[in-house]
Amino acid sequence: MDSLLLSQYLIAGIVIGIIYALMAIGITFIYSIMKMINWSMGEFYMMGSYLQYFLVVYFLGAHLWFVGIPLSMAVVFGVGMIIQRYLLRPMFVGEMERKDEYATVITVALMVFFRNLAVVLAGPNQFAPPDYAGPTHIGPLPVSGNRFVALIGTLVILGLFYLIVKKTWVGKALRGSAQNRVGIQTAGVNVLRVDQIAFGIGVSLAAAAGALLAPIFLVWPENGAVATMKGFEIIVIGGLGSIPGSLVAGLLLGVIESLGSVLISPSFKDVYGFILVLAILTIRPTGLFGERQRVA
Amino acid sequence: MKTKPKFFFGCLAGIMIFSLLLFSSGGSAAEPVKIGVMTPLSPPGATLLGQFILRGAEMGAEYVNANGGVLGGRPLELVVEDDSGTPEKGIAGYRRLVSQKNVSAVIGQVHSSVMIAVGDLSEKLGVPIFSTQASSKAITEKHLMTAFRTHAIDPDRAKMWLNFIQEMGYKRIALLAENTDYGLGLVDETKAGMQKLGLDLELKSFVFDKKVVDLTPQLLELKAWKPDLLIDIHSVPTTAYLMVKQAYDIGLYPGTPILASFDWPGRTEFWQNLGDKGNYILFISYYHPKMQLTERGEWFKQQYHQKYGEFPIYPAFNGFGQILILADALELAQSAKPADLIAALEKGQFKSWNGTVTFERGEGPYWHQWSPPLMVLQYTQANQSPEDAPILYPPEMKTGSYKAP
Numbered sequence: 001m002d003s004l005l006l007s008q009y010l011i012a013g014i015v016i017g018i019i020y021a022l023m024a025i026g027i028t029f030i031y032s033i034m035k036m037i038n039w040s041m042g043e044f045y046m047m048g049s050y051l052q053y054f055l056v057v058y059f060l061g062a063h064l065w066f067v068g069i070p071l072s073m074a075v076v077f078g079v080g081m082i083i084q085r086y087l088l089r090p091m092f093v094g095e096m097e098r099k100d101e102y103a104t105v106i107t108v109a110l111m112v113f114f115r116n117l118a119v120v121l122a123g124p125n126q127f128a129p130p131d132y133a134g135p136t137h138i139g140p141l142p143v144s145g146n147r148f149v150a151l152i153g154t155l156v157i158l159g160l161f162y163l164i165v166k167k168t169w170v171g172k173a174l175r176g177s178a179q180n181r182v183g184i185q186t187a188g189v190n191v192l193r194v195d196q197i198a199f200g201i202g203v204s205l206a207a208a209a210g211a212l213l214a215p216i217f218l219v220w221p222e223n224g225a226v227a228t229m230k231g232f233e234i235i236v237i238g239g240l241g242s243i244p245g246s247l248v249a250g251l252l253l254g255v256i257e258s259l260g261s262v263l264i265s266p267s268f269k270d271v272y273g274f275i276l277v278l279a280i281l282t283i284r285p286t287g288l289f290g291e292r293q294r295v296a
Numbered sequence: 297m298k299t300k301p302k303f304f305f306g307c308l309a310g311i312m313i314f315s316l317l318l319f320s321s322g323g324s325a326a327e328p329v330k331i332g333v334m335t336p337l338s339p340p341g342a343t344l345l346g347q348f349i350l351r352g353a354e355m356g357a358e359y360v361n362a363n364g365g366v367l368g369g370r371p372l373e374l375v376v377e378d379d380s381g382t383p384e385k386g387i388a389g390y391r392r393l394v395s396q397k398n399v400s401a402v403i404g405q406v407h408s409s410v411m412i413a414v415g416d417l418s419e420k421l422g423v424p425i426f427s428t429q430a431s432s433k434a435i436t437e438k439h440l441m442t443a444f445r446t447h448a449i450d451p452d453r454a455k456m457w458l459n460f461i462q463e464m465g466y467k468r469i470a471l472l473a474e475n476t477d478y479g480l481g482l483v484d485e486t487k488a489g490m491q492k493l494g495l496d497l498e499l500k501s502f503v504f505d506k507k508v509v510d511l512t513p514q515l516l517e518l519k520a521w522k523p524d525l526l527i528d529i530h531s532v533p534t535t536a537y538l539m540v541k542q543a544y545d546i547g548l549y550p551g552t553p554i555l556a557s558f559d560w561p562g563r564t565e566f567w568q569n570l571g572d573k574g575n576y577i578l579f580i581s582y583y584h585p586k587m588q589l590t591e592r593g594e595w596f597k598q599q600y601h602q603k604y605g606e607f608p609i610y611p612a613f614n615g616f617g618q619i620l621i622l623a624d625a626l627e628l629a630q631s632a633k634p635a636d637l638i639a640a641l642e643k644g645q646f647k648s649w650n651g652t653v654t655f656e657r658g659e660g661p662y663w664h665q666w667s668p669p670l671m672v673l674q675y676t677q678a679n680q681s682p683e684d685a686p687i688l689y690p691p692e693m694k695t696g697s698y699k700a701p
Contacts, residue, residue, distance in 0.1 A: 005516065005517070005520055008516050009513050009516065012512045012513055012516065013513075016510055016512070125344065125563075125564065125565040126344075126533075126534055126537065126565050126569055127565070127568060127569070128537075128568065128569040128570070128571075130571070131571070135545055135547075141546075142545065142546045142547050143545060143546075144541070144542075144544075144545035146545075147545070216538075216541070217509055217538060218534060218537060218538065218569060220534060222338070222339045222343065225339055226507070226509050257510075258512075258513045259513075261504075261508075261513050261514060262513045262514065262516075262517050265503070266502060266503065266504040266505070266508070266511070266513070266514050267475045267503050267504060267505055268505065269504065269505050269508045270505055270507060270508065
C-alpha cells in the first residue's frame with residue numbers, strides 16, 4: 001500500500017475519532033458528577049441535530065449556521081436542566097435505594113419517548129441542513145468542508161469546556177462535586193444545583209455534536225444511536241469519568257476502525273472497536289485514564 | 297316442586313345457547329380479518345421503507361373497507377410488527393402474529409435475511425408471508441408453499457445492470473455491497489451473470505457492515521482502483537445517502553458514476569439531503585411516475601398525495617397492492633383460513649396497482665413470484681423529479697441517454 005493512501009486512511013481515522021470524542025465527553029462528564037449513565041444521550045444528540053436543521057433552514061439561513069450551534073446547545077441545556085430537576089433529582093433526594101436502576105429506567109424511557117416524539121413531530125424522513133463549508137484538504141486527504149468544520153468545532157467546544165471546568169467558579173464546584181459530593185456541601189455548594197448544571201452541560205455537548213454533524217450524518221429520529229454506541233465504547237476505552245481519556249480513546253477508535261476496515265475487512269468495522277474495548281478491559285479494567293474508585 | 301329447578305335451569309341453558317348463537321353469528325359478520333404487516337420500523341432495519349410500506353398497507357385496508365370489506369362485509373384489520381431488519385426479531389414477530397393475533401397472512405418484508413429466516417418458519421406454521429421489497433432469489437427458490445413475492449429478484453436486477461454495463465462499454469466495475477443476503481447475493485449474481493453473458497469485466501467487490509455510517513476509507517481505496525462504474529448495494533437509504541456524500545467529498549463521484557441498486561434516489565428527501573451532490577446518479581427503479589397504473593393504482597396515487605402531500609413511491613405502492621391482492625384472494629377463497637388463502641393465491645389473477653398479478657409455481661426463483669418492470673434511470677439535473685428523470689435502459693423503455701458530469 002502506498003504511503004499516500006495510508007496517510008489518507010490515518011487522517012480520515014483521526015478526523016472521525018475527534019468527532020466521536022465529543023459525544024463521549026458528554027456521557028463521561030455527567031457520570032463524573034452524578035455517578036449515573038445517561039442512556040438517552042443519543043436522543044439529546046438527535047435533538048441538537050433537529051434544532052440546528054430547523055434553525056438554519058427556517059430562521060437563520062445557511063450563512064448563519066454557526067449561530068445555530070450555540071442556540072441548539074442552549075435549548076438542549078434548558079431541556080436537560082428541566083429533565084434533571086423533575087425526573088432525575090428525586091434519586092438524590094431522600095433515601096432512595098437502587099439509584100442506578102432508577103437512572104437507567106428513567107433515561108431508557110426518555111430514549112424511547114424522544115425517538116417516538118421525533119417521528120411524530122418530524123416524520124420518518126431524513127433531513128440535512130445546507131453544507132457548512134465547501135470541500136477542502138487536510139494534508140493529502142480531500143475532506144468535506146462539513147467534516148473540517150466539525151473537527152475545528154469539536155476542538156473549540158472542548159477548549160471552551162476545559163476553560164469553564166478549570167477557570168470558573170461553576171467549574172470548581174463541578175470538580176469539587178466530582179471528587180466528593182458530601183465534602184463540597186460543607187463548602188456551601190448546593191450539590192443538587194451542581195447536578196442540574198452538569199446534566200445540562202453534558203447533554204448540551206451531545207447537542208453540539210448533533211448540530212455539528214447534522215450535514216455529515218444527517219438528521220433523523222435514530223441518528224443518535226450510532227453516536228451513543230461509539231460514545232460508550234470510547235468511555236470504556238478511555239476510562240469512565242476521564243475527559244482526556246475520551247479524547248485519546250476517540251482518536252484510537254477512529255484510527256483503528258479506519259485502518260482495520262481497509263487492511264483487514266470493512267465487514268467488521270464495528271468489531272475492531274469492540275476488540276479494542278476487550279483488550280483494554282483485559283489489560284486495564286478501569287480504561288486507559290480511569291482511576292479505581294475508593295468506596296468508603 | 298321438583299320440576300321447578302329443572303325448568304329454571306332448562307330455560308337458563310336455552311337462553312345461554314341462544315345468546316351464544318346470537319353473539320357468535322353477529323360477531324362473525326363484524327369480526328375483522330387480520331393481516332399482519334411485519335416490516336422494519338426501527339434500526340438497523342430500513343425504517344423508511346417500512347414506514348412507506350405501512351402507509352401503503354393502511355391505505356390498502358382503507359380502500360378495501362370503504363368498498364365493503366371482505367367475506368360478506370368483514371373489515372380488514374392490520375396488525376403491525378416491527379422486525380427491525382433482523383432475523384431474530386422477524387421470527388419472534390411472525391410467531392406473535394400467527395399464534396397470538398391469528399392473522400391470515402403477513403406482508404411487509406424488506407430485508408432478505410429476515411424473509412429467508414421467517415420463510416422457513418412460515419412453512420411450519422402455514423401462514424403465507426409476502427416479500428414486499430426483499431429481493432434475494434433464495435426466498436422463492438426454496439419453493440415454499442407460504443412464501444410469495446411481488447418484487448424484483450436479484451438475478452433479474454444483476455442481469456439488468458450487466459446489460460446496461462455492456463451497452464455503456466464499462467470495463468472496471470466496483471461493487472460496494474453490504475454484508476447481508478441482499479448485498480452478498482447481488483455480488484454473487486453479478487459474478488454469475490457476467491460469466492453467463494460472457495462479459496470480459498474487471499470486477500472488485502468491497503463488502504461492508506450495513507450499520508457502518510462512515511465509508512470514507514473504503515471509498516478512498518476504491519478511488520485508487522479507478523473503476524468505470526460503482527454499483528452501490530445498500531439496503532438502507534440513510535447510509536446510502538451518506539455514502540454518496542462521502543464519495544463526493546473525496547472527489548470520487550460524480551467523476552465515477554454511481555448506480556444505486558434500488559430506487560432510493562426516487563424519494564422526496566433525496567435532493568433535500570444531497571443537494572447538487574446527488575446529480576448524475578443512476579438508479580434501478582421498478583416504477584416511473586409516467587407509467588400507466590391500474591384504476592386502483594391511480595386511486596392510491598391521488599389519495600396518498602392528498603393525505604401526505606407527496607406522491608407515493610414504490611414501497612408504498614407495493615404495500616398497498618399486496619393488501620388488495622390479499623383482499624381479492626380472501627374473496628376468491630371465501631375463507632380467511634391460511635391454507636384456503638394459499639390455494640386461492642395460486643389459482644387467482646389479482647388486480648394490483650401496476651397490472652394483473654399471478655403467483656404460479658414457476659421454475660427456480662420464479663415460484664410464487666411476480667416481478668415488476670425494471671429500468672435504469674438517471675438524474676440529469678439537480679432537483680429533478682423522478683418523473684423527469686430519463687430512462688436509460690432497457691432499450692424498449694428508453695427516453696434519454698447517459699449524461700456525464
